[in-house]
Amino acid sequence: MGGGIAQVLALTGAHVALADVSGHVAQSNYERLLTESEDFSANGLFPEGATDILRETLWPAEDVEQAVRNAAVIEEAVPEVLEIKSDILSRISAAAAPDAIIGSNTSTISIGALAKAVQNPGRFLGIHFSNPAPFIPGVEIIPHEGTDASAVEAARQLVQDCGKSRAVVKDVTGFVPNRLQYALSREAVRVVEEGIATVEGVDTVVRTTFGFRLPFFGPFAIADMAGLDVYNFSYKSLQAAFPDEFAPPRILTDLVEQGRLGTKSGGGFLNIPSERIPDLAAYRNKAYVRLQKPLEELGPPPVD
Template sequence: MTGQLTGRTFAVIGSGYMGGGIAQVLALAGAEVRIADVDAEVTRANRERLIAEAERFAADGLFPAHAPDTVASRVTAADDYEAAVDGAGFVEEAVPEKIEIKHEVLRRVSAAAAPDAVIGSNTSTILIGRIAEAVKGPERFLGVHFSNPAPFIPGVEVITHEGTDPAVVAGVEDVVRATGKHPARVADADGFVLNRLQYALFSEASQLVDEGVASAEDVDTIVRTTFGFRLPFFGPFAIADMAGLDVYRFCFESLQGRWPERFATPPALAEHVDAGRLGTKSGGGFLDVPAERVPELVAYRNRAYTRMQQLLDELGPAPLTQEDDR
């Protein structure tokens, strides 16, 4: 996607692991990027780290060969927040996940930035409406949540608060797409989507270990080799549609024998089943897949899973255990 943002100036406030990765992503898409941190010395050191990282990533084939030179030429270390945002059309805040720090930084940033500059926050859990309280011109403010590690994870949550100008959202989504990533619109809610789902899974996994149902290692094995194996290609609604929503309803009812509240049947699932919308086998479910395309979908699914296994075989096991344990 190199060149998609050529001629545009961005500022990234907070140049640590997440902010630095976002700066790399923007620079590789053609943007001029100014970074700033708690002081000029830290900012300069982090810029050098980003260049060194780009060299390692390029050597490993993870970044294009030109990446080190591109990051070096397009990422500039500003002396302070005000200098970083001067003339920038888009500002991404990526400071520590504490509301008081974000408020302090965003007061300075929004006061110094141009009135029409869009300001995003990379917060992963704090409500955007709460953060917006410190922003001058909150209609231009929203959440733009990259995932760790920012250069390599493609999904980005775009989170609006009640006062966000809808025109700002479309422009931010264009920026995200220009970096080669995939924006998804999310309303302002605790945990947003990513972390609400991620921590729900972790909570249930931890309970299984605590109850002695399986070890942490075996839970991880089950997740990554069963339903987790599907997730690079399909989200939970597509997976449910292909499994059959009537099957899902039956399974919820079975789990309710032990946990009636925790696994209560979702109202939307019950409504679909009662209406005869059972997923791909009935021609409609949460996602509308025409009956004539189901064979094509199944063929894609089978190819995808086979290729995924081939990739895993090629990469080998992740280095999570001692060499002798493998």
């Protein structure tokens, strides 16, 4: 993750130092990132000339202290162990300029808990890229209760400069993508354990049904287009079989009671003017057809 994030940042033209457990390892990673970049460029995944940019903007540091000494923004991406992260964040904040922004790429550990290891914790927050960082477009920005507004704005600008999408979310366990991702993973495993479908069957259903919509629409837009009355009924049907897990959410039932049923009524979770609904439907249909074409060109993934 750290190497991929370094590539993303360095391709903006920023000067990026790599630090690892030793200068030797940092040098090895630097060379690996250049080799990767050449391969990515050859396959059209990085722009032409990307490797030359990285040669000018990336450099391997002897240690963490050297890497952060003159940095304006620092991103920590060590293993997901509280003690390891706390130790490295303590070293970073002791060696960095007092106003340097410090971000963590943690995917599950509380930002507030990590902030205890940081001097001047107002400059600390989560900046969570997803793997592989060069190719996944979304980044979570996660302030803790004491994060300064200026640090949040600096992180937003950094992510924008990288050409990424960003969302500011609260500091809770799992944040947003992992909370949603692992909810799906939990149910997928249960479906297999209960003999409802095979592993291959679940993967096929997810990627070719509701998962097919997700590059274009989030769950709230999808619900609005399906109809919130339909969702409410479906929740009640599931509740009959799974009473502790699928009770209709209060926010959903409130909207249905108000007659806000999604696009069919002009308002639901989102407010979509009725005159825009034909455009939305046309976009949706075009998007799904166009997505199918590159999938056919790529062919099936190389998994059994």
